[in-house]
Amino acid sequence: MSANSFLGVFAKSPIKPMIEHIDQVHDCAMTLKPFFQAVYAGDWEAADEHRIAIVEKEKAADDLKREIRLNLPGGLFMPVERTDLLELVSQQDRIANKAKDISGLVTGRELAIPKEMVEGFDAYLSRCLDATDKAKQTIGEFDDLLEVGFKGRERRIVDSLISELDCIEKDTDALQVKLRRQLRTMEQDMNPLDAMFLYKILDWVGDLADLAERVGARFELMLARV
Numbered sequence: 378m379s380a381n382s383f384l385g386v387f388a389k390s391p392i393k394p395m396i397e398h399i400d401q402v403h404d405c406a407m408t409l410k411p412f413f414q415a416v417y418a419g420d421w422e423a424a425d426e427h428r429i430a431i432v433e434k435e436k437a438a439d440d441l442k443r444e445i446r447l448n449l450p451g452g453l454f455m456p457v458e459r460t461d462l463l464e465l466v467s468q469q470d471r472i473a474n475k476a477k478d479i480s481g482l483v484t485g486r487e488l489a490i491p492k493e494m495v496e497g498f499d500a501y502l503s504r505c506l507d508a509t510d511k512a513k514q515t516i517g518e519f520d521d522l523l524e525v526g527f528k529g530r531e532r533r534i535v536d537s538l539i540s541e542l543d544c545i546e547k548d549t550d551a552l553q554v555k556l557r558r559q560l561r562t563m564e565q566d567m568n569p570l571d572a573m574f575l576y577k578i579l580d581w582v583g584d585l586a587d588l589a590e591r592v593g594a595r596f597e598l599m600l601a602r603v
Contacts, residue, residue, distance in 0.1 A: 464595060516596060542590055
């Protein structure tokens with residue numbers, strides 16, 4: 378998209394590119410679902426194909442973030458600060474970065490998820506991705522909030538979404554604790570490096586929910602200043 382056309386988008390709605398960005402970020406993170414299905418099956422060729430898709434989606438989100446940074450007008454006629462919008466898009470972008478990191482580490486080592494852990498790990502992954510979806514829903518309300526002056530029913534909807542996001546993040550913390558305990562009972566029978574990197578993957582998958590919660594927190598802070 379050229380700078381002029383991009384500025385035209387901002388002229389119509391200063392925050393539509395922000396919504397487009399969180400949509401791209403969430404799509405990138407969601408590609409971890411088929412990626413890990415291939416990992417569970419030991420199909421490393423398919424896993425690598427999904428990894429490539431994640432890398433491409435992360436790059437697209439990163440390119441859009443860069444366009445927003447370069448072209449977001451300084452004199453926006455709206456009650457939110459330009460710096461707040463820039464910080465929000467940076468928080469959003471970290472979710473896609475983390476998805477890329479996860480897929481890269483797993484494929485780089487061909488790091489299998491032990492069969493005994495697959496069911497619990499997949500539930501954990503799904504709940505972390507619920508958080509990125511909730512962040513997407515939250516930012517998706519931005520346009521409607523702007524139209525109604527950041528108050529009323531739309532504000533209550535956003536407050537509810539942020540509360541749900543906090544609850545999901547707490548769920549993922551509890552699920553991670555269970556998986557770490559399970560892994561500890563198995564680690565003596567594993568390659569020590571595989572065990573170490575699997576602990577790291579548990580942390581990184583949990584980071585998806587943590588980062589999504591930070592998006593909600595950043596959005597909430599921005600609204601508190603309105």
